[in-house]
Amino acid sequence: MHHDPLPPVSWPPALDALQAEVRRRTSLLPVIGIVLGSGLGGLADQLTDATAIPFGDLPGWPSATAPGHAGRLLLGRLSGVPVVALQGRFHLYEGHPVGLVVQPVLLMQRLGAPVVLLTNAAGGVDPAYGAGMLMLIRDHLNLTGVNPLIGPNDDTLGPRFPDMVDAWDPELRTVLRRAAAETGVAVEEGVYAQLLGPSFETPAEVRMLHGLGANAVGMSTVVEAITARWAGLRVAGVSLVTNPGAGITGAPLTHEEVLAAGEAAGPRMIALVRRFAEIVASS
Numbered sequence: 001m002h003h004d005p006l007p008p009v010s011w012p013p014a015l016d017a018l019q020a021e022v023r024r025r026t027s028l029l030p031v032i033g034i035v036l037g038s039g040l041g042g043l044a045d046q047l048t049d050a051t052a053i054p055f056g057d058l059p060g061w062p063s064a065t066a067p068g069h070a071g072r073l074l075l076g077r078l079s080g081v082p083v084v085a086l087q088g089r090f091h092l093y094e095g096h097p098v099g100l101v102v103q104p105v106l107l108m109q110r111l112g113a114p115v116v117l118l119t120n121a122a123g124g125v126d127p128a129y130g131a132g133m134l135m136l137i138r139d140h141l142n143l144t145g146v147n148p149l150i151g152p153n154d155d156t157l158g159p160r161f162p163d164m165v166d167a168w169d170p171e172l173r174t175v176l177r178r179a180a181a182e183t184g185v186a187v188e189e190g191v192y193a194q195l196l197g198p199s200f201e202t203p204a205e206v207r208m209l210h211g212l213g214a215n216a217v218g219m220s221t222v223v224e225a226i227t228a229r230w231a232g233l234r235v236a237g238v239s240l241v242t243n244p245g246a247g248i249t250g251a252p253l254t255h256e257e258v259l260a261a262g263e264a265a266g267p268r269m270i271a272l273v274r275r276f277a278e279i280v281a282s283s
Helices: 008-025 041-046 103-110 170-183 203-211 222-230 255-282
Strands: 032-036 048-054 072-078 081-087 115-124 133-142 187-194 216-218 234-244
Touching (some): 008 103, 032 041, 032 103, 032 255, 041 072, 041 081, 041 255, 081 255, 103 115, 115 133, 115 222, 133 222, 133 255, 170 234, 170 255, 187 234, 216 234, 222 234, 234 255
Parallel strands (some): 032 081, 032 115
Antiparallel strands (some): 048 072, 072 081
């Protein structure tokens, strides 16, 4: 684990520098921020008039290393709706401090987006979920052992003790369900658990997660959601369940099957996110 602390009090200068660099390149004001998870980067190709900034060109951001993550910040239009999209993300398992992992959602807010949609590829904990299922995130379990808000708080950004009762915005979930109905995309709704990774869960861990009420599990998203809520963003999320969890089928898990499932479900995810953006922008 990377031990350079990046507590909330240190974030404003970093965000100032990031914002300045993005604004040097584009004046687009996004109405939605979208984080594209493993295998879901195809949505980036749907953006028009896009300005693409590699992570490595942004101050303090390393290049992306996770397979299936291109590592670019994109500002453009999706169905005419101005959006900022993160193609790839930073993960705790890469050794990044949690304070870096959560910077992108705060940057999205700085650039003007009041709403953030977090997507990910996840393992199915619920035996009823088949590969390729899209799950709207209703609630989460933070099982990483870390919290991005540890350390001196910055009261200008958010409160010391942020409320998480409706961390996953109920109105935005309604919008997602409407978008799914209008695009003919099947969705479930459930609880997402974040673990550190990078090893996949053991069968015993999947049984534990099931007992704790999780429906899907992954290695991202929750720390970003906590930070976004703290900062006053409205948060929605969709997990692509790429495979049944360990021990459910007895088959070993690979990152390749995660990426393959992401590719297969890409068109459904794109249709859902595109319609979601249209509805949010028009409301």
